[in-house]
Amino acid sequence: MSSDVIYNYKKVDELVTTAGQPTEDQLKAAYAEGLGAIVNLATIDPRYSLPDERAFVKAQGIDYYHLPVDFTQPTRADFQAFCKLMDGLQGKKVLIHCAANYRVTAFYSLYAMAELNWTAAVADDFIASIWEPSEFEAWANFIRDIRVDIGAKS
Numbered sequence: 001m002s003s004d005v006i007y008n009y010k011k012v013d014e015l016v017t018t019a020g021q022p023t024e025d026q027l028k029a030a031y032a033e034g035l036g037a038i039v040n041l042a043t044i045d046p047r048y049s050l051p052d053e054r055a056f057v058k059a060q061g062i063d064y065y066h067l068p069v070d071f072t073q074p075t076r077a078d079f080q081a082f083c084k085l086m087d088g089l090q091g092k093k094v095l096i097h098c099a100a101n102y103r104v105t106a107f108y109s110l111y112a113m114a115e116l117n118w119t120a121a122v123a124d125d126f127i128a129s130i131w132e133p134s135e136f137e138a139w140a141n142f143i144r145d146i147r148v149d150i151g152a153k154s
Contacts, residue, residue, distance in 0.1 A: 003030035008101035008130050015093050018108055020100040021048050024056055036092040037063040039085060041103040043070060048099040063092075069103050074142045076149065082107050083114065102131045106143055114150040 003009070007020035021042065022030065038057050042048060050056060057064040065085055069078045086094075086108075096104045109123035118126075133139035 001025055001029045003033055003035070003095070006030075006095075006097070010101060010105065010126070010130065012108065012112075012126075015091070016108070017095050018101050018104040019095060019097045021050070021097060022095070024050060027057060027060060027062075030095055031060045031062055034093050035062055035095055037065065037089055037094045039065045039067065039082075039089070039094060039096040040098065041067055041069045041082070041096065041107060042098040043068040045099070069098070069107070071099075071103060073138055074103065074106070076146070079107060079110060079142075079146055083111055086111055087115070100131070102133070102139075105130045106133055106139060110143065110146045110150070113147065120147070 003017070003019075003022070003026055004011070006022045006026045009017065009019045011017045027038070038053075040053060054064050054066065067078065067081050067085065069075075096108060098104050105127045109118065109126045112118035112126075113120065113123050127133060127143075133143055
């Protein structure tokens with residue numbers, strides 16, 4: 001098995017991938033591929049989450065970070081915590097996931113605009129390859145507001 005079968009898997013580059021919720025077998029595959037850290041932006045919900053993802057990931061020897069983002073109300077504080085964490089994970093192979101890769105594509109594209117010189121068009125394409133945040137008012141507003149905060153050009 002390969003980690004690229006994780007739901008809504010999206011490889012950014014050799015160090016960063018994004019996805020929906022992986023299974024235990026998919027996490028094992030990611031570890032075998034050299035994964036060094038997992039960042040989980042999902043809230044804990046038995047419908048989508050592993051029973052104890054933190055313990056399972058740590059048992060595989062992978063660093064685990066949980067930054068739960070309420071899908072109905074993402075905040076600037078959530079994004080700031082994500083940016084700080086991503087800055088600290090530079091150079092490490094990272095899988096960033098949530099339930100369906102919606103939160104993650106939004107957060108990572110905004111981070112990439114702020115820190116990696118992505119254009120708005122590249123960020124929009126990255127998000128649109130997974131979902132359409134304009135269908136969710138809270139997300140459309142959040143993305144717009146963070147882009148204003150980081151001084152992004154539309």
